[in-house]
Amino acid sequence: MSAPLDPRTARRRFAAVTFLFWLPVGLYIPSQVLLIGERGMSLATITSLFAVHSLTVAALELPTGGLSDVIGRRPVLAAAGVLNLTALVLLALGTGVWTLALAMFLMGSGRALSSGPAEAWYVDTVQAHSGPGAELHTGLARAGSAAAAALAAGTLAGGALPWLLGLGPDRGAWLGAATSGLVLPLSVPPLFGAAVGLVFVTYVLTRLPEPPRARAALRDVLRGVPATVLGGLRLGAGDFVVRRVVLTAGAAGAALGVVELLTPGRAAALTGAPESGAVLFASLACAGFVCTAVGSHAAPFAVRRAGSSERALLAALGLSATGLLLLGVTVLWTGPAALVLAATGYGLIYLGIGAAGPSENELLHRRVESAGRATALSVQSLALQLIGALIGLVAGRLPAGPLPWLLGGTVLLAGALLWIRRPRPATPEPVAVEVPSSTAAAP
CATH class of the missing domain: 1.20.1250.20 (MFS general substrate transporter like domains)
Structure with missing residues (x-):
């Protein structure tokens, strides 16, 4: 087994993976409600779709945390990224209420899966290198700064992209015409978010090594999570x-x-x-x-x-x-x-x-x-x-x-x-x- 990463490298990778996770969130925040409204959904329907997301996160928060403790941080974090990027593609291109409901369910599932594994990986890695008394504040602080910076940058970009695409005389109608109505100017930020999500998954799989865990049968995993x-x-x-x-x-x-x-x-x-x-x-x-x-x-x-x-x-x-x-x-x-x-x-x-x-x-x-x-x-x-x-x-x-x-x-x-x-x-x-x-x- 290779030696654990040194604390400085672990801090850098923890901050990077945190930034990559939250940047897509910032990208779709400004356009999410407006995009769903452009698809013809009423305010009541939009509220119901957001309820799907919230209830999914609440229902899966603890089971997915337990899953990370049982099978490992990296596979759960990568699965969260796959679910998030899939949800963003569906959100950007979906025109029906059931497609959008599926997008919100997948987004909530990805959010629940992502709650904890990256930070747990960082603490595990630093303590494996320096012992239980290892200094944690610096890495946790830098990851918090990275998350906030990603949200700030994503919010600015996510708000500016549709506005820039709509500056022409047809106010961006060319984009919908070229894609048979699938892609609107408001669809561009979540599509960019999905592309960042792909980078996130690749980074997790290649840059976050963790100690090997014992292979477990499916029944053992299901028994271990509760x-x-x-x-x-x-x-x-x-x-x-x-x-x-x-x-x-x-x-x-x-x-x-x-x-x-x-x-x-x-x-x-x-x-x-x-x-x-x-x-x-x-x-x-x-x-x-x-x-x-x-x-x-x-x-x-x-x-x-x-x-x-x-x-x-x-x-x-x-x-x-x-x-x-x-x-x-x-x-x-x-x-x-x-x-x-x-x-x-x-x-x-x-x-x-x-x-x-x-x-x-x-x-x-x-x-x-x-x-x-x-x-x-x-x-x-x-x-x-x-x-x-x-x-x-x-x-x-x-x-x-x-x-x-x-x-x-x-x-x-x-x-x-x-x-x-x-x-x-x-x-x-x-x-x-x-x-x-x-x-x-x-x-």
Whole structure:
């Protein structure tokens, strides 16, 4: 067996694979809803299609995390890439509701499969080279920055491509005519995303080596996944540190759910028109991703200044909560000052969440052994999505005004306050997630 990659190489490849995964997401974000609408789908149908994606992610989050812990990181990550690029092709070319529903199902499946394997691969590789006490913050921070940079770049490109193709006198109708209506200007960003997805799969298969695992029969895999999932759930409920990490992820999900739900309307209200509000929202989304990248890059410095990951988490999440509360208290204000304060609050939200992510995950990886690492990440991701969806539903039913924003800010502040008291002991032994021996990794 070849020697494990050195930490510097592992960090570089982890950041690269993270960038390649999130770039297609940024490419299709600006055009997704508009493209489906151009295919003749009503708003109710579009909402149902997005529900297919959300329910698929929620249903498969934990089983796919367990699958990665059983059969390996690389095959699951490659499968996620194949599903994503297939979904993007169907989204770009599909004209019927069932084709688009299949695209959303495949996209949700790919998202669930991708939740954890790359990060678990990085931690496994670094610890195999340098031992359980290996430094993780730098790699986690750089991957967070890479994800945010990919989303920012993809959002700008995904918004600009259809606009550039529609500049001619026929507003891009030539593209649909040349392809019998299959390819519209809005189809181009997801098609580019599919091409990037192919590069992603190739990179995963050729550049992410991992220790060989024992070959397992299909029945052993099917038996091992539920056992690993149950072990991850027990860990999330029973371990003090992991429980706080999961709750913190849920609080961050609540904040993001409120921001994503309310910001488009707030942007339109500030600018006075839906069209100009859409432009402002796209600009804010890109700025938010940039702030996330900056916060993630600064996370190791924040830990050094704060003296511990726990204190850094408290400060970062407190900063995000301050930004969200600032957005809430400026809802009733008008004029340039309100716009400046609202934009500042928006930036603080993403800056703090970006800085908190690497510290959260570093604490998580210190508590979880390799056999259950991807499952633990899936538990964390599931909490973020479910609590975010729940708080978003509640916020959407509250009266317009400061209250919905203050709800998200309060939940996020509660998540920050979880880290006032440091866990004991300070350097605990990793907690094992039980995996059947027939499916465990080879020594």
